[in-house]
Amino acid sequence: MAYTPQFYPGSTSVGINRRKHMSGNVEKLRDIPEADVVAIMGHRAPGADYSSTHPPLKEMGEPDCPIRQAVEPTPGAAAGDRVRYSQWTDSMYFAPSIPYFRSYWGAINCKGCDPGTLSGRQIIEARERDIEKYTKTQYDSEMTDVALCSMRGCTVHGHSLRLEENGMQFDMLARTELGNDGNVLGVKDQVGIPLDKKVNLGKPMSEAEAKKRTTIFRFDGVPMSGTVGARKPDEAVEMTHHMWELRTKWGYRPE
């Protein structure tokens, strides 16, 4: 029987969503053109050449190495692209993804990337054409709600602030805006440089849908340990306690 990896415990909707993010079986909700994703990332103009740090691997003549023969390079690595980044900020008000689960998604599902997890933002670094592909996957999937998540290379503090009146995540640099037709528009790139044309990112999720798709345990959504008066810890809590015990008492070596 084929082995199916088990990713995360718990039977709550949050546990199920966390499993989805880790396994990469995320639903595709929208299709943002690749050129628009590239424009928002801001590393190169859409259609421009990729800058490179070394010649393509085929031209370089690699040493005779069994690992290099066994591992197929990613398209970006094969072409010698520069390493670039994309950084996400997810609101604490029921954004579908959170830094840890973006990182799990990246580390498990994206080849040749380096995810970095911080309290309010999550960065993935990879070769340029690879990171563009990974960023588009994140933008298009249910990991992203265009109102509650946005790409921010700097000034990420909106994640922990209350939402704006129109339901958007607060952004000091105003990189996204809610259009009159209800669509969210990207008006600036990751770091706040205005784009040549506004990018239509589609409609935001409703509050109910965001709560349904979120990976955040919250007291006013799905609490990790049940509600007051009816405590029922999720299996995730048991697992965390178990991991903590193993790590603390035996350094993960219970022999």
Added chain:
Amino acid sequence: MVTASDTESIQVEILPQRYLMPATAQKLLNAIYENGGITRIMIQGPNLPRSVPYGPAKGTPIEENRDLIIEVAGQAFELGVKLGRVRLELESEKYLPGLKAACERALPFTFQIKQGKFFHNRPTISDYAKYGDVEDKRILGLIDPKARKDKLAILSEEKVTIEDEER
């Protein structure tokens, strides 16, 4: 025995569930103002810089944050923050029910309203370092000690009470 006087001033904090757009902020502040009884008022929220303060785009103007002019009680001023919290001192508790009603009228979502102590009444070291001896005690607790002088609170003219302004 000391009994609390019902004409003693009270301090109140209004915390809307979301950050207010300039139009709603104007509506709320006007509603609060119309209710009367305000000794002093402060609005607080995340800063809205006029240009990108750091990063690769440093210095790029942020047009969205410019000219956020609102008019409160006939006086226009530019918003430098996204309104997320209003703290005010009322002349007495009798203005509180009216204040709650004003918030309910102006805000399209829920809010918290708390009574407590929000402004300090003795100058701190920072206050002293910045302003020296503070003559007008109303200014205490109204401002961020890190703020530049041009971002200070707007004080009504000396000896002009709120009622005088309203007439």
